Amino acid sequence: MPGTNLTREEARQRATLLTVDSYEIDLDLTGAQEGGTYRSVTTVRFDVAEGGGESFIDLVAPTVHEVTLNGDALDAAEVFQDSRIALPGLLPGRNILRVVADCAYTNTGEGLHRFVDPVDDQAYLYTQFEVPDARRVFASFEQPDLKATFRFTVKAPEGWTVVSNSPTPEPKDNVWEFEPTPRISSYITALIVGPYHSVHSVYEKDGQSVPLGIYCRPSLAEHLDADAIFEVTRQGFDWFQEKFDYRYPFKKYDQLFVPEFNAGAMENAGAVTIRDQYVFRSKVTDAAYEVRAATILHELAHMWFGDLVTMEWWNDLWLNESFATYAEAACQADAPGSKWPHSWTTFANQMKTWAYRQDQLPSTHPIMADISDLDDVLVNFDGITYAKGASVLKQLVAYVGEEAFFKGVQAYFKRHAFGNTRLSDLLGALEETSGRDLKTWSKAWLETAGINVLRPEIETDANGVITSFAIRQEAPALPAGAKGEPTLRPHRIAIGAYDLDGDGKLVRGDRVELDVDGELTAVPQLVGKPRPAVLLLNDDDLSYAKVRLDEQSLAAVTEHLGDFTESLPRALCWASAWDMTRDAELATRDYLSLVLSGIGKESDIGVVQSLHRQVKLAIDQYAAPTAREALLTRWTEATLAHLRAAEAGSDHQLAWARAFAATARTPEQLDLLDALLDGTQTIEGLAVDTELRWAFVQRLAAVGRFGGSEIAAEYERDKTAAGERHAATARAARPTEAAKAEAWESVVESDKLPNAVQEAVIAGFVQTDQRELLASYTERYFDALKDVWESRSHEMAQQIAVGLYPAVQVSQDTLDRTDAWLASAEPNAALRRLVSESRSGVERALKAQAADAAAAE
Secondary structure (H helix, E strand, C coil): CCCCCCEHHHHHHHHHHEEEEEEEEEEECCCCCCCCEEEEEEEEEEEECCCCEEEEEECCCCEEEEEEECCEEECHHHHEECCEEEEEEECCEEEEEEEEEEEECECCCCEEEEEECCCCCCEEEEEECCCCCHHHCCCECCCCCCCEEEEEEEECCCCCEEEECCCCCCCECCEEECCCCCCECHHHCCEEEECCEEEEEEEEECCEEEEEEEEECHHHHHHCCHHHHHHHHHHHHHHHHHHHCCCCCCCCEEEEEECCCCCCEECCCCEEEEEHHHCCCCCCCHHHHHHHHHHHHHHHHHCCECCCEEECCHHHHHHHHHHHHHHHHHHHHHCCCCCCCCHHHHHHHHHHHHHHHHCCCCCCCCCCCCCCEHHHHHCCCCCHHHHHHHHHHHHHHHHHCHHHHHHHHHHHHHHHCCCEECHHHHHHHHHHHHCCCCHHHHHHHHCCCCCCEEEEEEEECCCCEEEEEEEEEECCCCCCCCCCCCCCCCEEEEEEEEEECCCCCEEEEEEEEEEECCCEEECHHHCCCECCCEEEEEECCCCCCEECCCHHHHHHHHHHHHHECCHHHHHHHHHHHHHHHHCCCCCHHHHHHHHHHHHHHCCCHHHHHHHHHHHHHHHHHHCCHHHHHHHHHHHHHHHHHHHHHCCCCCHHHHHHHHHHHHHCCCHHHHHHHHHHHHCCCCCCCCCCCHHHHHHHHHHHHHCCCCCHHHHHHHHHHCCCHHHHHHHHHHHHHCCCHHHHHHHHHHHHHCCCCCHHHHHHHHHHHCCHHHHHHHCCHHHHHHHHHHHHHHHCCHHHHHHHHHHCCCCCCCCHHHHHHHHHHHHHHCCCHHHHHHHHHHHHHHHHHHHHHHHHHHHHC
């Protein structure tokens, strides 16, 4: 990373010595339209523990002009080294530091990001500070437990708007003077600056009045559905304030849709930044609106959990993110008027799948990870931190009871408002309200790595009556290289008994809820009852575990998976089948057959779209190479048949159009894409709008039908930032040596591309049906990787390290070359982790291909 890598021990020592009172930050952004650097002046007031001593403050800047400590000028050239300003001779009690520097705009989505909209040629700025990037904009003690108040004064070009954590003031001579924030951490401060378009409203309830704002670039204003966003926001305010029994803690709430954002969104206090792809330019399915709503609610939950009460150090990052992830789904499921009461189905289908995948990588780690420095945390925004943690919190709610859980959370907020905490503070509050001892639970669930598998063991008599029922829990060996030991854990689960009704639907007739602990747990509640068609472990998805079906249930599910009347058990069965495919327990060809037999009955559009992605991945990576083309042909024909049969104008029709476009291959299929683009053919109800056009163009480019001129013509139709990204993807997707060389040079050998365009080029460069063309880049990847990692910012380097890894080259040679590089290059822990994770994907694919080949014999 740029700058010195702060360690946990350094942060602990600094927090012992210092108590920070306030920051005053003056920024001159009048040159933002031209870019380059800007003047940053920081004044920090802080107290030093008795005895004084020395410390340091963090700053990433091209130039430091002045450093003044307690009125004494220090030699800037001497005290500023790399990203730290040494602070010698600190006085006991109050100290005042002033730093004058030139800081740099970025195009990487870190620090103060600068973007120029091709529609109006105006610059748009926003900050992104998590984890250690406030130091790119002002001098700061860059750790979460040194909270302070922040007072921003910003000089901006005429006609621009400046938004920060505090309410937006009236500017005087283009200078915006914000009132101080409450005590917050540096990483959740924010500035959003530019000629943004805005819509305003207010949240009012029981005498409370919170101004609400939504912002985007003017070029997106026609697509901004502000009323829908405000509606979700108000539902979140109602639900969270009731559940948390604590009023929203800041003076206003703005949501700013910003360009080229690396994440989904960021929980800056009172000024949430959100990727502006969530301002939908074209028709999208309801699943996209559900994901956007979940993102909105996730960030709103952070206003309490993360912003009001903040972790002491990044080893509790998981608690911030897991809580917000759990809260977003719970709110969507329970809030009155919610459009997505099936959110736990989406959670099971997406979050749990992500968690199970992450937990089987060599980098798997306990939920409460050991974060020794900033490098560790930067690669820890993963499926354990978000999805497994949220799954375990859901189980904790079931374990202590929902009422006791939220009473504990309420006590936690009141006790620690505007302070910093550790996990033990939350667990202590929950123990008080629930009467449960959570130390054993925490040790089993939060301090160990790996996953459990639950399998039913069922015996019946000649009449089909259950004579014995038990659940066997397994703790598979952790992946090679992972730290820790396999662990059996306590699980609170439900078992659902499903039978076919007169209409051929699978309906739950019985439900048993119980604690599973140890290797074998008897289930006497079901003994003596007739055996149902399907017995589903972990029904209602209460626990975090991989579930397997017994032979009879698997046969029934294979035939009737689409016939469950409820979406959640369908999603659990789909997830189990996908997990079996990834684990080489179900051949890819059999998984494809299962999907094709049931997907036509699947009503949940989010599940349908996940199945589309999973089938494509399974065929591309997990199918025996000799069978791949036949399976792709079968799948593509099915996508076209479903596209033609789907209800006109429906979400399913749009989803199938995208699935077809992703894999169209025969001359006739490609002719259809071309004809849909030029309008010589139509499919009733299918609007071939801007985003769908690009999906067609990118596929036609990837198969060699479209070249540079056709891509350029499409960009002329859509001369926007999104169009620029789509065109970059299409150009990089062309199946020629020249196109690949051009894409590689722009990403690896040059550092000029902004983050979003670099991501788009990588997406186009890697095409699964261009394996031979890409084969020579395996060696080039390993030759360049370490230099890239050491010379680029974290976000840019991680895009390259993960995105250009030769994952499509599924072979022992790829594993051997990876192992040789890991042994010789001596990468740091963060880069080693990313490469090892990618290697694990190839290893898993090899095993799955062997299983698929064996199934054909």
